[in-house]
Amino acid sequence: MTLLTSVFAAIICSILWYKNEEARKLKVGTLSLMYWGASLMWLIDAIFEYAELGADSFVPSPLDMLNDLYLGLSVVALGLIIWFVIVLVRDPKGVVKSTLFKKN
Numbered sequence: 001m002t003l004l005t006s007v008f009a010a011i012i013c014s015i016l017w018y019k020n021e022e023a024r025k026l027k028v029g030t031l032s033l034m035y036w037g038a039s040l041m042w043l044i045d046a047i048f049e050y051a052e053l054g055a056d057s058f059v060p061s062p063l064d065m066l067n068d069l070y071l072g073l074s075v076v077a078l079g080l081i082i083w084f085v086i087v088l089v090r091d092p093k094g095v096v097k098s099t100l101f102k103k104n
Contacts, residue, residue: 001068001069002042002072003042003043003072005069005072006035006042006072006076007035009076010032010035010036010038010039013028013035014032016032017032026087026092027086027087027092028083030083031079031080034079034082034083035079
């Protein structure tokens with residue numbers, strides 16, 4: 001479930017980045033790369049788990065699947081938080097700068 005969650009997030013971000021010029025300005029490509037990296041990490045984890053457990057790794061219990069889903073959603077949320085901080089620091093539209101230096 002962690003692999004599927006991060007792959008779906010990576011695909012959605014990649015499509016948004018590719019189709020929308022505004023998304024490119026907001027560094028959605030960076031978010032997409034984070035999710036593709038997480039997907040690669042979970043794929044390597046699945047390969048090593050299969051090498052260790054064999055076919056038993058493909059028959060997880062419902063509780064294990066729920067835990068993996070929570071972990072995958074946590075990874076997606078952490079990626080969004082990191083991306084949000086990057087957007088705030090780089091401030092591509094100048095919104096944060098204009099708000100901080102706004103004169104009354």
